[in-house]
Amino acid sequence: MPQEKPDLRNLREPVRFKRALALLLMTLILPGSAQIVAGSRRAGRWVWRVVAGLIAIVVFLVVLGLIWRSGTINLLARPGTLRLVQIILIVLAIGWAALFIDAYRIAQPLTLERNHRLITSILDGVMIFVVAGALIYASVIVNTQRDFVASVFGNGEKSKADKGRYNVLLLGGDSGADRVGTRPDSITMASVDANTGRTVLIGLPRNMAKVHFPAGTEMAKQFPNGFEWKNCGHDCYLNGVYTWAMGHKQFFPGVKEPGLLATSQAAEGITGMKVNYYVLIDIAGFQHLLDAVGGITVDVGKKVPIGGIGGPIKGYIQPGKNQHLDGYHAMWFARSRAGASDYERMTRQKCVMTAMLNQLSPQKVLTKFQAIASASKEVVQTNIPAGELGTFTDLALDSKKLPVSSFSPVPPLINTGDPDFDLVRTKVAEAIGKSEALDKAAQDGDGKKSNTPSSVPTKKATTPAKPGSTPSKPSTDVDDVASICKA
Numbered sequence: 001m002p003q004e005k006p007d008l009r010n011l012r013e014p015v016r017f018k019r020a021l022a023l024l025l026m027t028l029i030l031p032g033s034a035q036i037v038a039g040s041r042r043a044g045r046w047v048w049r050v051v052a053g054l055i056a057i058v059v060f061l062v063v064l065g066l067i068w069r070s071g072t073i074n075l076l077a078r079p080g081t082l083r084l085v086q087i088i089l090i091v092l093a094i095g096w097a098a099l100f101i102d103a104y105r106i107a108q109p110l111t112l113e114r115n116h117r118l119i120t121s122i123l124d125g126v127m128i129f130v131v132a133g134a135l136i137y138a139s140v141i142v143n144t145q146r147d148f149v150a151s152v153f154g155n156g157e158k159s160k161a162d163k164g165r166y167n168v169l170l171l172g173g174d175s176g177a178d179r180v181g182t183r184p185d186s187i188t189m190a191s192v193d194a195n196t197g198r199t200v201l202i203g204l205p206r207n208m209a210k211v212h213f214p215a216g217t218e219m220a221k222q223f224p225n226g227f228e229w230k231n232c233g234h235d236c237y238l239n240g241v242y243t244w245a246m247g248h249k250q251f252f253p254g255v256k257e258p259g260l261l262a263t264s265q266a267a268e269g270i271t272g273m274k275v276n277y278y279v280l281i282d283i284a285g286f287q288h289l290l291d292a293v294g295g296i297t298v299d300v301g302k303k304v305p306i307g308g309i310g311g312p313i314k315g316y317i318q319p320g321k322n323q324h325l326d327g328y329h330a331m332w333f334a335r336s337r338a339g340a341s342d343y344e345r346m347t348r349q350k351c352v353m354t355a356m357l358n359q360l361s362p363q364k365v366l367t368k369f370q371a372i373a374s375a376s377k378e379v380v381q382t383n384i385p386a387g388e389l390g391t392f393t394d395l396a397l398d399s400k401k402l403p404v405s406s407f408s409p410v411p412p413l414i415n416t417g418d419p420d421f422d423l424v425r426t427k428v429a430e431a432i433g434k435s436e437a438l439d440k441a442a443q444d445g446d447g448k449k450s451n452t453p454s455s456v457p458t459k460k461a462t463t464p465a466k467p468g469s470t471p472s473k474p475s476t477d478v479d480d481v482a483s484i485c486k487a
Helices: 013-029 033-037 041-067 069-077 079-106 114-152 218-222 240-247 258-271 283-292 327-335 342-359 362-367 369-379 386-399 421-441
Strands: 165-175 182-193 199-204 277-282 296-300 304-307 313-317 320-325 380-382 405-407
Touching: 013 033, 013 079, 013 114, 033 041, 033 079, 041 069, 041 079, 069 079, 069 386, 079 114, 114 369, 114 380, 114 386, 165 258, 165 283, 165 386, 182 258, 182 327, 182 342, 182 421, 199 258, 199 342, 199 421, 218 258, 240 258, 258 277, 258 421, 277 283, 283 327, 283 369, 296 327, 296 342, 304 327, 313 327, 320 327, 327 342, 405 421
Parallel strands: 165 277, 199 405
Antiparallel strands: 165 182, 182 199, 277 380, 296 320, 304 313
16 A cells, blocks of 8 residues: 655654755665655665665676776776766766655655755755766766777777787877878887786887898888888888888788888887787877876986977976976977987886876876876877777786886997897897796795785896986896986
């Protein structure tokens, strides 16, 4: 039998007012409870079932995340999942707002005196605005995430880790009015341990000549003796591989970005390592991404020109420790070539990448997500499939706990005009081996790997190079990026 609605007119007015406030607060804390205590038990129980179901889903995802973090992120990052979450948030916003309105109706506001009725009405409106508004805003963030994943990450082919490592080619594309198309002037291989996330940055000089390509590739067929002047015609350096391939698309049928494919093959030929994926960042728009994350803090070893090389010098980034740079100045810190060698710039670029890795906390990404996503869509291009987003997010979180090491085949060890590629590949293998040895040494008695930097044994001391200054004799060992980025 339907339950009779209570008649509140026999209650004293202050009691009715307190009851009205209690119903609104109950709806805020436990949706549906106001309906149950006020007589609409059937509706309240349905609401409780929905709440219990949502709590169960959240608990399941939390437990799954503790057991299988990368898989959970992959699941939640799928565009279909994000669309479903967006719809659920909108429905929850509408449903919760309806419960507040119903709780206000149950309180029978017309039985309250004018001031109490006004207070109850305002409080109800504020709660609807805050709760429903928060859920709608959350749905907007989820939609931004879905759009970001769909725009930046595609349905590319999944690439398995090679010898226990993911090798990602990081390219800084420098486009401008004085050059044809985009030319990657910053080329770095990030080799990431697939288990621990420990990373080695291998900086490849853009002016490396006579680059060889893996056997069987189209570039190897076109340049059997390497990327030489008599074959390529002009700009026969590593950063010219992209331009040549983009100008000869007929050799790459069905390939959307032959320049990226050819550059990846060049990196494989130099390092002897398989390139799993690439990430191309437009340096001209890089400052927008850095502004979105609030800039970075770095040590500046000497003053770095802003501008120059084809244009006037507009100013300088002054030397000093712990300098906070906005997007514009951080971009020039990484990009400036005036009065500096390519190898100095490579050092600064490693410092910028390491600063972003260490200083981009999950909290900062969450609070600035919309700005980051908007900027990233404009400047980032990658072939990492959306289904691998969780894998690399998981590795990035692990990598933040560990020091980043680096190696660069630069003079005097390597003559970039006539490189000894066998020596380059040997030194790259040594760098990877020393990095992996740190993880082996950090294993505890149970065989589990520790990600605590303090558990890593101290390696042989080397002389660090200051950002903005060329080392007279680069170390052939694995360099700790944290040390070479100290002013």
